[in-house]
Amino acid sequence: MFQPSPWRSDFPAIAALQGQQQTYLDSAATAQKPQAMLDAWCHYYQHGAANVHRAQHLPGALATQAFESSREKVAHWLNAASPSQIIFTHGATSAFNLLAYGLAHTFAAGDEIVISALEHHANLLPWQQLAQRQGLKLVVLPLDADGSIDLAAAANLIGPRTRLLAVSQLSNVIGRWQPLPALLAMARAQGALSVVDGAQGVVHGRHDVQALGCDFYVFSSHKLYGPDGVGVLYGRSEALGRLRHWQFGGEMVHDADYHSASFQPAPLGFEAGTPAIAGVIGLGATLEYLGGLDHLAIEAHEAALHARLLRGLHDRDGIRLLGTPQLALASFVVDNVHNADLAHLLTEQGIAVRAGHHCAMPLLKTLGLGGAIRVSLGFYNDSDDLQRFFTALDKALELLR
Ligand SMILES: Cc1ncc(COP(=O)(O)O)c(C=O)c1O
The missing domain is CATH 3.40.640.10 (Type I PLP-dependent aspartate aminotransferase-like (Major domain))
Structure with missing residues (x-):
């Protein structure tokens, strides 16, 4: 079922990015800006x-x-x-x-x-x-x-x-x-x-x-x-x-x-x-x-999107999450796939996610990882953004495996 974001149109850059065939899923790095700002x-x-x-x-x-x-x-x-x-x-x-x-x-x-x-x-x-x-x-x-x-x-x-x-x-x-x-x-x-x-x-x-x-x-x-x-x-x-x-x-x-x-x-x-x-x-x-926004509605929207993200990752073989995320984002690696290769193929398909050590190098080293992919959400994201991500992910994994 499509889950829209009622706040999406408050952020002109989201439409602009979509015009450039970009799906922005990197809000934990920096967020898009509302028209009011x-x-x-x-x-x-x-x-x-x-x-x-x-x-x-x-x-x-x-x-x-x-x-x-x-x-x-x-x-x-x-x-x-x-x-x-x-x-x-x-x-x-x-x-x-x-x-x-x-x-x-x-x-x-x-x-x-x-x-x-x-x-x-x-x-x-x-x-x-x-x-x-x-x-x-x-x-x-x-x-x-x-x-x-x-x-x-x-x-x-x-x-x-x-x-x-x-x-x-x-x-x-x-x-x-x-x-x-x-x-x-x-x-x-x-x-x-x-x-x-x-x-x-x-x-x-x-x-x-x-x-x-x-x-x-x-x-x-x-x-x-x-x-x-x-x-x-x-x-x-x-x-x-x-x-x-x-x-x-x-x-x-x-x-x-x-x-x-x-x-x-x-x-x-x-x-x-x-x-x-x-x-x-x-x-x-x-x-x-x-x-001025309805905080409970935002919380519910973010939670539902996050649950969808986790479900989609769990449903695919060989994906390993870093820890047990509760909200906002999920970082993962894929067995036998280098995160830089995966990131490259996602980027080529217009999916803007973060790859690498996420400015937490000692943590990644402790986990025995050279890097990971991170998908992060803003309240302007909707379920179509996630759908585009999963479609691109499936295509990339098909190529890499
Ligand atoms: C948890 C955390 N702390 C600190 C920072 C540093 O923020 P800034 O680069 O805006 O100074 C970040 C940015 O990614 C962060 O995620």
Whole structure:
């Protein structure tokens, strides 16, 4: 039975891609954008660009107002206690680097940073490099057979030397919610700071950072149907207060002379230089658009499409899933077929899926794999997209086997 997406026509790029005979199933890498975001983006440039937080003129005041209104919308989206807890960065990756530099002074040699085996490089390499620079120990939590962080192992590995826990909410490779409440409680019991990588999780459902109880929460706008070049770092006020400034320049300074300077607190103290003004305004418009949609309907649509995807993969011989995905995506390999060959044949048939290590090389190595194919869904996808994928997959496998 055909399952349409009622929101498909809100995303002009989907029709454009279809005109190019492309079926887009790579939303976990980056999502297509709603017209509401494109309108806000164009409006800003068409009605007068201006820098924020510094100009006294009218265009500057309007840009600053729109920029700060986006901060309020992000705070509201996450149920943060205050907009001042929202720092705009250039993406999730820069938010993690900000944290790894801004918190460096809180670690002493021998302290432990705990991550998990499924982390994206963005939530692995900044901590790994910090550990190397300062003689810290990086502890890696193992996974169970489904691809969830193993809580029994975590209970043994999160201990008195743990100073920070940094884990994903939803894996970009396995597509499983991670057991955050239990993990965050373990970190809290040890007095350790916690960082949640919400890059994938934020795209599905609404998450309340206060209820979650993490110290920091990170995501990228572009996966949440917003513009690229913008990331969000939420921090509890006490946790933000522990950050040291890390990038220096315009806008973040309080007072400066030639040989010394003092700096603003969060958020502006951590937004050195001209930010991605149009991008931040576009993210605000995206959240307004998303906020007006029926979330239960989206959840049901995504769940039904995901179930169809899993059923189709299960029904075909020799396909092995990575873990047990719960939503949003599925990564798989095919017995005796090289993923790069399969990816090539899918690409030739206009199927846009991701192939490779998915920026989680250590995880793929642990699984004994050189790469995998990942199909990921946005709420604009419909069952015809999946049908085209399966038709192309069958044809490719027929050729390769
Ligand atoms: C789980 C996860 N964390 C972090 C990132 C990094 O996001 P960005 O490249 O937007 O900085 C990604 C992007 O794929 C991701 O999937």
